[in-house]
């Protein structure tokens with residue numbers, strides 16, 4: 001095992017490239033398929049690897065710079081590996097009106113993770129988001145695909161414990 | 167006696183506990199050996215009453231209970247099984263008599279909450295697809311004329327007359343045309359699109375199909391923001407069912423006409439709600455705004471003639487074709503025809519969707535529907551029309567909600583969002599947020615917006631930190647003017663609206679160290 005320790009890494013790299021290539025090939029045939037392609041790669045890998053933007057570009061007959069431009073334009077896309085789970089705090093006006101400024105200011109202290117960083121042990125990333133469409137019952141927090149309403153600093157830790165898979 | 171129980175699966179209903187309540191109900195009903203059918207419906211948008219449980223028993227019609235907590239469920243189930251539900255603390259009476267709903271004029275949202283969102287038979291039973299059936303008997307021009315008669319204006323924000331837009335696309339030459347539904351709903355304080363897509367997705371599908379028949383488009387895209395995963399699932403399921411049942415596809419309703427539909431996800435960019443940025447995004451490009459002309463109606467998606475309409479605009483089309491444009495135009499005032507789905511949000515006791523004819527006053531919505539602030543403190547500011555809308559002060563709230571009246575106050579109705587703030591709000595911070603948001607979300611194409619918002623944010627940082635001078639406020643007004651006059655699109659062009667209205671209506675929050683604000687304000 002020990003003498004072969006580089007093999008799994010190599011195999012992983014190869015499989016990342018394969019995922020990118022296959023996904024790109026699948027979407028390149030549909031009109032405007034680049035965004036669906038990037039969404040799927042990120043869903044599969046957790047990020048869009050910079051090293052393989054070229055593979056995407058080739059499939060779509062674009063330059064690597066063009067693909068890079070698209071990836072970096074959108075807030076949703078990441079180019080470095082990230083935790084598979086996310087906690088998003090809504091920081092938009094309707095939530096501000098119902099108390100999200102306090103949540104935004106205190107969340108790092110309560111959860112032990114800064115915005116745009118991954119929690120040291122719990123495998124999630126903390127992010128800001130601007131409106132989740134739950135504006136009548138804010139402050140709103142999204143944990144993975146679930147939205148929670150009327151969240152405050154007191155109720156957040158319990159929510160996170162229940163909703164985040166360790 | 168058959169009992170049907172309705173518990174919503176809407177995002178907000180679930181966000182305040184509907185899923186846990188549903189689980190508790192199933193358990194309690196099992197214990198009580200209650201025989202019933204559970205329907206997970208969409209929401210009626212009375213979010214102050216969610217989690218809402220509706221129970222249909224025999225002749226009584228649908229009875230409402232809410233807001234129900236998990237702890238309330240066992241006693242509720244007992245009250246239904248043994249009797250005495252009228253005395254249960256959550257009992258609200260028959261659904262049809264809940265004042266919050268009864269006092270609305272529901273046209274676009276009339277079916278929301280009635281049944282399971284993707285149950286096509288139920289949609290039909292409630293009058294769905296009558297509009298399409300009628301449209302299939304009409305010429306394209308006759309469909310467009312019906313929309314013109316209705317007076318319908320775009321609900322996405324700019325309020326452009328829909329009939330005129332469709333006429334342009336109908337008249338445009340092109341083998342391929344497209345219908346694009348703008349479901350980006352980026353405005354904070356708005357959720358009507360989401361609610362509709364989660365509760366009554368067929369209405370949107372029907373409206374888009376009619377739009378396709380009207381202008382000669384065979385393909386439609388729904389551009390949906392990625393913050394709405396539930397709406398995505400609901401739409402995709404509904405499209406599959408409509409396809410299987412022949413309401414979409416190569417030969418819809420055996421008419422020989424084709425219309426296909428696809429959902430495409432956005433990727434977290436506010437500017438992609440602007441129609442030309444949206445089209446670039448759909449094409450797989452950066453969401454940069456395009457200069458107009460050419461209009462999307464002439465050169466839109468992939469360079470082809472394209473209708474771009476908001477979710478609510480397209481959904482309204484199905485009832486306009488079902489009941490006639492004249493019937494729709496009976497509601498509303500002046501050039502604001504029909505009903506407006508308002509969204510009451512922020513610091514409000516009973517927030518949610520309020521569909522009323524244009525012309526109802528803002529104060530009635532905030533007080534009679536909203537029941538005042540959730541915090542119990544006085545209302546100090548209200549932002550109407552999303553992040554690019556004006557902040558109104560408490561003495562401006564008797565304004566009637568029409569496009570014209572809001573414009574008269576220097577504001578806008580936009581997509582109908584109403585965000586209530588109590589007296590703890592710091593308006594300089596709100597103005598700072600508006601500039602910060604613009605700086606973050608600017609597409610970067612033009613300088614007034616790209617640079618102006620950053621400079622504006624810097625000045626407002628000083629105001630918030632109490633280190634600003636009166637010159638700073640003069641500079642801020644100049645920046646606002648430049649942005650208004652020289653920006654390519656409404657992102658840069660309207661960001662000054664919340665900023666200036668905050669300064670004008672709440673000058674006391676914009677203190678400067680040399681105390682010259684009064685002078686500064688006068689000299690500009």
Ligand SMILES: Cc1cc2nc3c(=O)[nH]c(=O)nc-3n(C[C@H](O)[C@H](O)[C@H](O)COP(=O)(O)O)c2cc1C
Pocket residue numbers: 319320321322323324325326348349350351352353436437438439440441442474475476477479480655656657
């Ligand atoms: C910055 C910006 C954001 C916008 N966001 C949206 C949006 O989220 N949803 C929407 O329907 N329209 C939005 N619009 C308006 C669209 O550009 C366009 O007017 C609308 O989609 C046309 O449809 P309608 O005529 O049915 O309203 C936005 C406009 C701007 C300038």
Ligand code: SF4
Pocket residue numbers: 437455607608609610611612613615616653654655656657658659
């Ligand atoms: S105003 Fe802002 S968002 Fe609009 S085109 Fe200019 S830079 Fe882009």
Ligand code: FES
Pocket residue numbers: 090091092093094095096130131132133134135138139140354355356
């Ligand atoms: S503003 Fe937070 S959910 Fe809409």
